[in-house]
Amino acid sequence: MVLQKRLDYGFNGYQVPAIPRATRSARKRVPLRKRVEGNQISAFDLLATVAGTLLLDKESSPASNNSWNAEDQSAVEKNNVKEERQDGDQSLKLETCNVSELVPQTNDPNYSSRESPGLQNGNQFGVTSAISTSECLERLDSQKLINGKIKNEMGGLACKVETGPFVSRTPGDCVEPVSENKVLTDEELDRTNKASTGEVADKCPLEDPLVLDGKPPAVVSSDSSIKAPSFGEHDPFISFPVQQYDVNVVSRDDDEKSSGCTHPSPIREPFRSTPRIGDRRIRKILASRYWKVALRSKNATYSNYDENLKSGYCNRSTYKRLRSGRNFPFKKRKFLHYTSESNSDGGTISEGISDLPEKNINGKASILYSKMHGVTGESSSLADQRKSFNSRDPHVKLRIKSFRVPELFIEIPESATIGSLKRTVKEAVTAILGGGLCVGVLLQGKKVRDDNKTLLQTGISHDNQMDALGFSLEPNPSHASPSLCPGGSPLTLPHDIPLPLASLGEEANFLSDNSILIHEAAWFKCMELVSPGKYPANPGLVNQVTFHPSTEPCMPNVGNFIESNNDCTASPTDMFDKSTTESKALVAVPAMSVEALAAVPVHKKSKQSEVAQRRIRRPFSIAEVEALVQAVEKLGTGRWRDVKLRAFDNAKHRTYVDLKDKWKTLLHTARISPQQRRGEPVPQELLDKVLNAHTYWSQQQAKQQQQQLPESCLPHYNSTMIGSGRCDDDENILG
DNA sequence: TTTAGGG
DNA sequence: CCCTAAA
Numbered sequence: 044m045v046l047q048k049r050l051d052y053g054f055n056g057y058q059v060p061a062i063p064r065a066t067r068s069a070r071k072r073v074p075l076r077k078r079v080e081g082n083q084i085s086a087f088d089l090l091a092t093v094a095g096t097l098l099l100d101k102e103s104s105p106a107s108n109n110s111w112n113a114e115d116q117s118a119v120e121k122n123n124v125k126e127e128r129q130d131g132d133q134s135l136k137l138e139t140c141n142v143s144e145l146v147p148q149t150n151d152p153n154y155s156s157r158e159s160p161g162l163q164n165g166n167q168f169g170v171t172s173a174i175s176t177s178e179c180l181e182r183l184d185s186q187k188l189i190n191g192k193i194k195n196e197m198g199g200l201a202c203k204v205e206t207g208p209f210v211s212r213t214p215g216d217c218v219e220p221v222s223e224n225k226v227l228t229d230e231e232l233d234r235t236n237k238a239s240t241g242e243v244a245d246k247c248p249l250e251d252p253l254v255l256d257g258k259p260p261a262v263v264s265s266d267s268s269i270k271a272p273s274f275g276e277h278d279p280f281i282s283f284p285v286q287q288y289d290v291n292v293v294s295r296d297d298d299e300k301s302s303g304c305t306h307p308s309p310i311r312e313p314f315r316s317t318p319r320i321g322d323r324r325i326r327k328i329l330a331s332r333y334w335k336v337a338l339r340s341k342n343a344t345y346s347n348y349d350e351n352l353k354s355g356y357c358n359r360s361t362y363k364r365l366r367s368g369r370n371f372p373f374k375k376r377k378f379l380h381y382t383s384e385s386n387s388d389g390g391t392i393s394e395g396i397s398d399l400p401e402k403n404i405n406g407k408a409s410i411l412y413s414k415m416h417g418v419t420g421e422s423s424s425l426a427d428q429r430k431s432f433n434s435r436d437p438h439v440k441l442r443i444k445s446f447r448v449p450e451l452f453i454e455i456p457e458s459a460t461i462g463s464l465k466r467t468v469k470e471a472v473t474a475i476l477g478g479g480l481c482v483g484v485l486l487q488g489k490k491v492r493d494d495n496k497t498l499l500q501t502g503i504s505h506d507n508q509m510d511a512l513g514f515s516l517e518p519n520p521s522h523a524s525p526s527l528c529p530g531g532s533p534l535t536l537p538h539d540i541p542l543p544l545a546s547l548g549e550e551a552n553f554l555s556d557n558s559i560l561i562h563e564a565a566w567f568k569c570m571e572l573v574s575p576g577k578y579p580a581n582p583g584l585v586n587q588v589t590f591h592p593s594t595e596p597c598m599p600n601v602g603n604f605i606e607s608n609n610d611c612t613a614s615p616t617d618m619f620d621k622s623t624t625e626s627k628a629l630v631a632v633p634a635m636s637v638e639a640l641a642a643v644p645v646h647k648k649s650k651q652s653e654v655a656q657r658r659i660r661r662p663f664s665i666a667e668v669e670a671l672v673q674a675v676e677k678l679g680t681g682r683w684r685d686v687k688l689r690a691f692d693n694a695k696h697r698t699y700v701d702l703k704d705k706w707k708t709l710l711h712t713a714r715i716s717p718q719q720r721r722g723e724p725v726p727q728e729l730l731d732k733v734l735n736a737h738t739y740w741s742q743q744q745a746k747q748q749q750q751q752l753p754e755s756c757l758p759h760y761n762s763t764m765i766g767s768g769r770c771d772d773d774e775n776i777l778g
Numbered sequence: 779t780t781t782a783g784g785g
Numbered sequence: 786c787c788c789t790a791a792a
Contacts, residue, residue, distance in 0.1 A: 657786070657787075658786065658787085659786095660786070661786095681781070681782085682780095682781090683780075683781070683782095684779085684780060684781085699780070699781085700780090700781090700782095700786085700787090701786075703781075703782075703783095704786070704787090707782095707783085779792100780791100780792085781790100781791085781792075782789100782790090782791085782792100783788100783789095783790090784787100784788085784789090784790105785786100785787075785788075785789105
């Protein structure tokens with residue numbers, strides 16, 4: 044009897060291989076998420092509104108000083124600027140992915156049968172919303188640098204984001220997500236909502252770049268390696284990319300004073316998706332939100348840069364104008380720099396200059412702000428490199444126009460109020476954007492995991508034929524949310540709440556990478572402590588959550604990721620690995636109390652990548668072993684999928700591979716002496732059954748094979764009658 | 779996707 | 786548990 048239905052809101056965009064394939068397939072049959080019905084749009088708008096409050100509230104706060112560069116202002120107003128601008132030191136330009144899709148989840152009768160009547164008749168708030176999507180990720184992948192330019196498929200739709208208003212923080216300002224620092228009352232939220240739905244839509248039209256440009260939607264490049272996402276078919280999420288990023292890789296021109304090549308390269312492939320205003324809004328907001336965090340948290344080294352940004356974008360009046368203006372902040376702007384257009388289609392990478400700071404990929408490359416501040420910022424290592432490559436400039440300049448916000452899931456009771464939904468969404472978004480991010484580097488669609496490689500070794504150099512250099516934002520296992528910041532995040536555990544981890548037992552895994560990986564149940568236990576009643580005990584979809592204690596309270600999160608030597612590719616997902624693209628995401632990176640988490644003695648320094656992606660070890664209980672043995676007795680040893688469905692269909696974390704492996708170990712255990720066995724002792728009775736079943740089914744298999752041989756000579760036999768292994772699930776061979 | 783088997 | 790060849 045279902046006492047309380049829960050709704051899942053999927054912010055699809057960040058993919059975590061948390062749910063094994065088998066589980067996924069099982070989920071297909073019994074979807075847990077509600078279908079997206081006719082009210083999806085309104086629900087979406089709701090989310091958009093919620094997200095909108097994140098930034099708008101913030102933006103309405105007293106902006107800091109600033110003197111928006113007049114040049115920039117005018118640039119913003121010229122939305123369709125085709126000409127490349129020399130705006131290196133003026134602003135950070137972001138380009139968002141403007142494409143989104145609302146993808147109704149599959150219609151599964153089984154699923155609907157699980158829904159309450161109210162839900163079935165479409166009254167439910169059956170919304171599964173997703174911010175950002177694998178699709179967008181895919182598109183990231185599709186970015187190609189071809190002959191000195193990056194073909195940005197998103198270009199057609201991307202809207203440039205002038206992050207000005209969002210980065211208008213004073214240096215002392217701590218990361219404090221919009222209004223997320225306090226839990227809004229329902230009334231407040233409602234009020235905000237009204238304002239958002241109305242004003243946001245008006246002031247933040249997030250115009251479709253297509254319209255702006257009058258260009259048709261772009262389409263993902265024909266690059267076959269880029270698989271179109273198919274989240275809609277198996278994952279009942281509405282997915283919409285929050286943000287796209289553009290990376291511009293150009294080699295540095297000899298003349299650093301030039302802001303780079305001024306030849307615009309409007310070559311952009313149309314995108315296939317149809318943008319929707321609503322999610323554009325969200326996306327943009329989130330994107331901006333992210334960047335606010337990012338810029339805000341730059342470390343001191345780039346304070347100048349920050350200041351510039353601030354001064355460039357902090358002007359509230361400008362922002363107002365932008366918001367109300369037709370073209371709003373998402374001014375179209377060209378950021379690709381090419382030496383020459385003719386060069387862009389063939390030959391080698393043309394020279395050009397990016398006036399934006401470089402991404403420091405392995406911690407050795409320098410971040411060049413030469414164009415912006417006359418700061419060379421060239422590291423000695425690079426200098427050395429240059430010596431050895433004095434024939435050319437060893438610098439790689441990258442321009443990242445925008446990032447997308449990782450995916451997150453939200454689950455909330457049906458009985459929850461809209462206000463609480465808003466808060467929940469906001470908190471989740473805030474947590475994500477609040478610092479739990481890391482950066483992955485992708486080259487030619489594949490993650491570059493070796494942080495020790497140089498750019499040159501990796502193939503990222505200006506005179507190489509570069510193909511799709513990309514960056515991805517992923518929840519960062521090594522960064523906690525800025526929970527110590529003034530006001531703190533709503534997700535921050537109150538300091539007087541005892542660390543719940545101790546009570547989590549095996550549900551919490553302390554990883555060597557200074558992080559704590561806990562299971563869903565544990566997560567909800569934690570969250571229950573934070574917000575009683577708000578986080579139901581049975582999370583359902585959420586598989587596992589990682590908490591990461593941080594020793595850096597109000598950290599310059601992004602500063603870290605920009606400079607970090609850490610393996611930021613350690614994210615639980617490799618979004619460009621097919622197979623993983625389908626995996627289920629989960630990312631709620633609540634900002635737990637830093638003190639609390641810091642109390643956990645964990646070692647820092649370790650390969651986050653492996654740790655982060657590896658599933659938690661979950662030893663089989665005796666009951667599970669019993670179920671497994673029973674199922675195998677009936678089904679045999681070669682039907683692990685059936686075993687899974689029969690005995691472990693509800694155990695989402697047990698895949699048929701797991702079961703097969705467990706059987707393997709059980710068999711091994713049964714064959715060794717009891718003295719050699721380790722771990723929780725398995726009753727000898729069960730082990731005997733294992734041996735018996737194995738023996739039996741081995742014989743069956745042999746028998747079947749022997750029968751099949753003559754069968755080929757006796758075509759009149761019905762092969763399905765031969766062999767008992769695959770006839771009937773209910774037959775109990777071993778009786 | 780599932781199975782099978784090595785790591 | 787992971788990885789992956791093979792089916």
